[in-house]
Structures are given as C-alpha cells and as structure tokens.
Amino acid sequence: MSQKLTREPEAAPGKPEPTPSPARPDPKRPGETVFRGFALGAGIAILAILAAVATFLLIQGSPALLADPAALTAKGYGPFLEWVLPYVFGTVWAAVLALAMAVPVAIGIALFISHYAPRRLAQPLGYVIDLLAAVPSVVFGLWGSLMLAPAVRPLFTWLNANLGFIPLFSGQVSGTGRTIFTAAIVLATMVLPIITSLCREVFLQTPKLHEEAALALGATRWEMVKMSVFPFARPGIIAAVMLGLGRALGETMAVTMVLSGGRNITFQILTSENPNSIAAQIAQNFPEAFGLKTNQLIAAGLVLFLITLVVNMIARWIVARRAAYSGAN
C-alpha cells in the first residue's frame, strides 16, 4: 500500500536514466571540463589513498601472516588466526549490540525533530543532538568508565538475578560494571548523533506533496510517516546506519577505556571477561609492541579492514535489492 502510494514512474533499479543532454561535457565550455576533471580527480585521489593504506597494511602485516606459527607461539601470542579470532568476534559483537540500541532511538529522534517537534523547536533540538557528536571519544571513555560503569552495575546485578536464564545475562556479574554491554551503550551514544543527523536530513527532504497527499487521505501522522517518509528515506537510513557501523567498528579510545577486554568468545554480556575489539587491541598493545608483535597488530588492522569490506558488501547488496528508489531522483 505504502509503496504504491508514493512510488512514481521510475527508471529500473540499478539502471538510472541517462542524464539530460546539457550535462554532456561541451568542448566549447572549458569550465565544464575543468570542473568535471577536478571532481573525477578527487575521486581517483581517494582510491589512491586507500590503495596506499592497503599496501601499507599488507607490507607491514605480512611478516606476521607469513611467519612460522611456532615462532609466534614461542613469543607468546600464538598463530595469527587463532589469536585474532576472539577480537574479530568482539569487534562485531560490540558493534551489533551498539547498533541494536542506537538505530531505533536514532530514527525516533530524527523523526521527532523532523516531524513531531514544534517547528520552532526543531532546529535547536537538532543542534542539541549534534552536540553529542562534539564530545571527543576520550571524554566518552572517561564518562563511560567513571560514571556509567558504576551506575549500571545494579542494573546488571538485577538482570543477572532475574533474567539470568537468558544466556545473554548469565555468568558471574562483573564487580566493576566494565563489560561489553557498558561499552556497547557508550558506542551507541557515540553513533547516535551520526545516524540521527543523516536520517533527519533525509526525513526533512521527503517531498511535501507526498506527505500532504497522505494526510489529505485521512492518514494519521504516524501512518503518513509510514507511508511517505520511511519508503522515501530507506536508502538514506541504511547509509546512515552504515556510517554508524563504520564508527562503531573502528572506535578505539572509548572501548579501550571502558571495556575489560580479554580473549574469550562468549555471548554473556555482563561478566568481567569479554572479547576485546580489534581497534582497542591495537591501541592498547601497539605502544609496547616490538618486532614481530608490531606486524601482528598491523595484520589485525588489515583484518578489521576486511571486516568493513564484507559488512559493506552485505549492506550494498541489501540496498541494491531494495533499491533504486532514491526519492527525488
């Protein structure tokens, strides 16, 4: 229903209409060629930078990947894959927990600002949420470990006592509250403004006519949102979530300061022993790393790189399947 209401005749998915003829670079217009050249150059520059980073990671990480596992074990950090696996799990698990908390709230906030708050208040309120993005991660780290961890400990004890039969909440509750759940709350707070900001912009761009048509048909505000705003904004929401995910996967300092990270793979989120994240693992151990250990940590960075690659491929695939409804265009 909602789809039909808002969908206009569109180019087929994945095959956008050819741009109108004035767009063709015109030899008589040097401005056009130059501008297009700059834009293209910038894009290629990005590819070059990324290639440089990847090359750097490969060159610096390869000694650890190619080294004899026995030599690595002798140095006390084990074969690479076995060593990195818990951190891969921790990275993804913390990010998933964080997004599970952040995405619904972020969409709610964005909606509140774009469609629910009184018009006059909307902009200042958006500004208030953006302030969260202004807080540096070091401060979130301080806040998480000093304020949040002690504050949520009673909640953890309660969850463990009353809902301990759910595997998520089982195990020996941490004595300090510095668990992966706390880290995920901090991460969620950090990605919240990123997701909110983009969602808000996208929601605000919903064609007025669509909204008014829905309202004129007698839809309530919520039905209008479901029928005209969400379908229009879906690709934007996914893009926003991906941006948030990128931040959550790569966030270093806050996780480093909040999480009590170990090497065990577990779904229990209230205990002292949590899987550490790759980024935190690198940041924590790089200063003291020496020789082969340095290479191993950089190889872990390469793994994080690959994780983002895979996650993004999946997201692209989802967008492509749903796709091509990119609103105004």
Added chain:
Amino acid sequence: MTTLSQTLASDALTSGRLPRFTVPVIAVASLLVGIAVASLFAGGNLALAAVLGFVLYLLAMETAARVVEGARQASDRRATTLVTGAFILALLPLGSVAWEAISKGIARFDLNYFTMSMRNIVGAGGGAVHAIYGTLYVTGLASLMSIPIGLLTAIYLSEYGRGNRLAKSITFFVDVMTGIPSIVAGLFAYALMGLLIGPGFKSGFSGSIALSVLMIPVVVRSSEEILRLVPNELREASYALGVPKWLTIVRIVVPTAISGLISGIILSIARVIGETAPLLIASGFTASLNNNPFDNPMMTLPVFVYDSYAHPGTDVQAYWDRAWTGALTLILIVMLLNLIGRLIARRFAPKIGR
C-alpha cells in the same frame, strides 16, 4: 458510544478525540505512580521511577486512546510517545556527559589555561595553549585537504558518475575507508612521512594526513547522500535555461543542499578533532608551543587530555583537572564550529521548504 466521549463531545469536530488535558494528566499521574513504586520497593531509585513512569504512561495512553479514539489513533499516539521518548532518552547521556565535563572542567577554566603552555611546568598550573593551537592547526589542515576532496568526490558520484563502474567502486571503497581504525591511519601517516622525509619524522602535518584518511570518507558519504536528495526538477529547470552543468552544480545543487552538506562536514570535523591515538603516533608529543605544523612534534588537545589523564605525576588532581578542562575546551571548540557552520548554512540556504 461511551458516556465519557458523549459528555466530552461538545461539538462534532472534537468527538471521538481525547480532550487536550489528557496527555499532561496521564503523564503526571504515571510519573507519580512510578516514583511512588520506586521509593516503596527500590529505595527511591530515580532511573527505575522514570522507566516505570514511561511504561505506565504508554499503557494508559494506549488504553485511553483505544477506548475513545480507536486503534489507528492509538497507534499514532503510541508512535508519538515512543518518538518523544527516544529524544528524551538521548538527552540523558548528553546531560550526564555535559555535567561531568562542566563540573570537573570548570576548576581550571581560567586565563592561565588559555595563555600558558606546559613548558617547564610540573605539577599544578600551566595551560594548554600549545595543545589548542596544535588542534586548530592539525584539524584545520586536515579539513583543508579533506573537504575539497570529499566534496568534489561526492559531486562526482552524485552528478557525473551516476552508476558507472568507477563511481560504483569509489562509493564502495569509500565505505571501506570508514572502517580504517584510527590508529592504523596514524601508523600510515607516520610510515608515509618516514618514507618521504626521514625516519621518525613527526609534525602537525603528519597528523593532518592521518586525520584526512579518517575524515574524507565521512565527508563523501554524508555529502553524497545529501546531494542525491536535491530534486531533479531544479537541475532540469537550470539546464532548460541553458546553464552549463558545472554552473548548475555550483549555483543550484550545492546551495540547495548546503545545510545538509555543512552539517555533514561539521560532523566529520567533530569525528576527527577528538582523535587521540593517530595523533600521538603521527604528531608526537611536546610540552612547548609549536607554530610550524610542518616540522617538529605538535601537541594536540585530545593527546593532552589523554596524556594528562593516563600519565599524571604525583599531584594527580592537578593533571586530571587539566584533562577535564581540555575536554571541555574541545567540546566548546566543536560547538563553536557547529554554530559557525549553521550560520553559514542559514546564509546560503535558499528559502524553500522547511
């Protein structure tokens, strides 16, 4: 119909609607019940009271709306409650963080802090002027590199490259770039400068390179998304008037999207201005002011904050006070940037829509 709705239905327009005072009345009532229950059974735990109050409000409104207004209105009211609740929920950490930073940072928020560096200062006293300048230099240079590259790439992706293979791969790899861990960016910049200039070369500029690697994908990603939202009708109208494409982009597309673009750029600056790990590696560490971002180590605020927190001397409080004031300063700088960005956006944004 129920008697309640009949008595309230003084005229046709408001029939079947809850009277306006319902919302505040139910809200206050559920909050009071929440507080009462919490103080009776959990020793007056405020968080518990708030959660209980919210759940009660949700249930009471649902019942009231369902009885009087019907299912569709009830779900509309539920959505309103949840959406508003989400907003209030987000204010909690914000308020908590802000309170922490202000109450702890105000102790050293004095003139000395903004006029002195840490050169030859041990224990109490001193300031962060070297770190503040460092942050401005490093972030400024990073922005100078990232914003043009990022914005132009976004323009290429949304205006020129529509769906061609290069654009697709750029989009994809930009996404991948968002996943570069910040410390890896720092290592990359350090190794790159080592290769170009000499081993161990640390400077503000090396830090800017590291930050650019982190910043560019954020700029591209948000700008591209915003540019795509500019209605095609505007572009077509411009072409119809014979305006060349590049002028259309510069004069029509970008100004239409300027508010979103700037908000994205500010977010990207906020994203990198608080980075610690890459700057510690690439820009190094010094207690003195350095006004040349192209040579010698340069201190930055996040590094200063982290270092003061992590490696205090025996007078721990003095170091932690400085750390909190540094954090507060950092927040204020980003707020200021935000404000400037918004002013610029308001100035350039065409007066259409909301």
Added chain:
Amino acid sequence: MRIKPIAAAALVTATALAFAGCAANEAPASGGSGSAGGAQTLTGVGSSAQKAAQEKWVADFQTANPNITVNYSPDGSGAGRSAFIAGAANFAGSDRAFKDDEMGAGKFAGCAADSNALNLPVYISPIAVVFNIDGVKELTLDPATLAGIFAGKITKWNDPAIAKTNPKASLPSAAITAVHRADDSGTTNNFTDTLNKTAPQIWTAAASDTFPADFGGEAATGTSGVIQAVSGGKNTIGYADESQAGDLGKASILVGGKALQPTAEAAAAILDHSQTVPGRDANDLAYALDRTSEGVYPAVLVSYAIVCQTYKDPAVGTLVKSYVGYMASAEGQQAAAQAAGAAPLSSGLQAKVKTALDSVK
C-alpha cells in the same frame, strides 16, 4: 557578493590566530619550532612509566638551558626501542633493556657504524598491589597467595590462605575481582616476573608484557584504568605503579617472614642485590633482577634510558650526555622522586651511570 563579510571574518580570525600564536610562559624565541638561532632539539621516545619523571627532568633541564627543547614522547617502551633502532629518537626510554640478540654494533641507525647501544637504569619504581575491600584497611599476602589470586585460583576474600596472613582483618565472603592491565606494559612484565620468580609452582607462565589470558580476571587500560577499576569497583585488587595508588590500600608482601610495603627504599635495594647481564660491555648496565633476596620488595619496575656508545652526530651525543647525565645525577633522581614518586638510584649506581655516560661520544 554575500560572501564578503564571511570571508572577511575568516581572514580576521586567521590573522588573529597567526599573531596570537604565543604562550605566556615561553620566551618568544624558545618555541619548539626550532627557528630561533642556536636552538636545539633533543628527541626521546619511550616508556610511559617514565613520563612523570621525564616531565620534571625536561622542565629542569630546559630551565637551565633555555635554548634546548627536549621532547619526550611517552609512546611506550616498544615504540621507543623501535624509534631508537630507526634513528628517529636520540635516546629511548624503555621498561626493559635490549636483549642480547637485539644488541650489536651497527644495528642502530642513529649511532655510528661501529657503535653498540648502552642500557642505563634511570628510573626505579615499586609496583604496589592495591585493593579496595569493604571494611579492610590493611592486607598482607604471601607470594603464593598473591599468585593464586591473580591466577584465578583463589576466588573469595575469606579464603583460608588469605585469612592465615591476615588474622585481624574481617574479610568478607565476597568474590575477588582481580584487575590486570589490558595493554601490554612493563609493569605487567615486572609483576608477572615477580609472581613467576617468587611462586613458580602457582604462576606457571613466564614473565611477559601481556597478562596471560588463561588466568582470566578483569582487564583495564593503563595505570589510571587499573586504579579507577579498583577504586570504582567493590572487593577488587590490582597492581599499579606505587606513585599512582592514591588513597587505595597497598598490600604488604611477605618476604622471608617480613611484611614489606612498596616503599622507595625497599625498591631501590633490588639493584644492589642484582647482577648486570653477563657478557656485555662494562658500561652497559642492563640488570637481571633478583627478586628473591631477603628484605627486598620484589615487585619493582626498573626503567632504562638507552643511548648510543657513539653518535653519528657528535652534537647529539653531547646533548644526550648532558641530559641523561642530569637524569642520573643525585639532583635529577631527587627531582624524580618528588615529582613521580620514583625510588632514587643509590649513589653507587649513580656513579656507574656517570662513568658509562662519560664514555658516550
């Protein structure tokens, strides 16, 4: 032409920044930019444990030599050693000396081709076992119990092994949360070495920068993180540099029947009871710590300054000699004790470091 006011504002801001680029406590010429005539910069990279002491040393040294800027980057010992090998640091601060296979003439880019490195102890600090237990002010542990707690084998505070050495304390029957360093660190290395040497049958893992993951427990980043986790949690115990312990209770360790607190004197004694690593240059003062001598507090961190025997650039050699010389002098050691809570080197060791430095070119 709407752009004009904004552009003007930006210009004004930029110029204001450019001209205001000064700090009230710095002489205009002595900034770190190195542009002033005769200004010299000395770069050290390394141990974050030395940071507080280095800060004091740098301040004193720069006050005495206003034309010199010393930048000590507390990136970490490993980073310091790497930077020293690459020639990026004029000297390294390291929580361990170079090992035998890492030493060798010509391996260090900043040194002359035939020059080896010298490891000089400059910073000694006791590692305190800190605890936060309801109603317990003093705690005495024998090494085996200490190892048992951190290995996860003793899990309750009222365990008989703990009660035995603390007859007067009212120990709760609460679970022990043992906090260790999440990051690799010299502190962990020295602490695990202590456990391994004093209770080898319980602490089976060798000394390592990384806390052994098999033993479990809670992890926290950095000394500050450990202190915070211990003081913020309940019934916690951890280990950290003594100078950072603050108000937390510090456990005494039973050595040969005597309960020793982590004091500067007890810590400094360890080098007098230890031998230098055999087979090295007479001036290389890398120590193999003996943690089992009587009357010596065993958990001690010894941190080194690593310098070249001969620098490629003699000017750098002179600078390093005078700066590291100040660090190891009686005056410098006293300053570090005051600012960082370090244990001063004994005067005998000060003399040895001085002799070694005199040979540096």
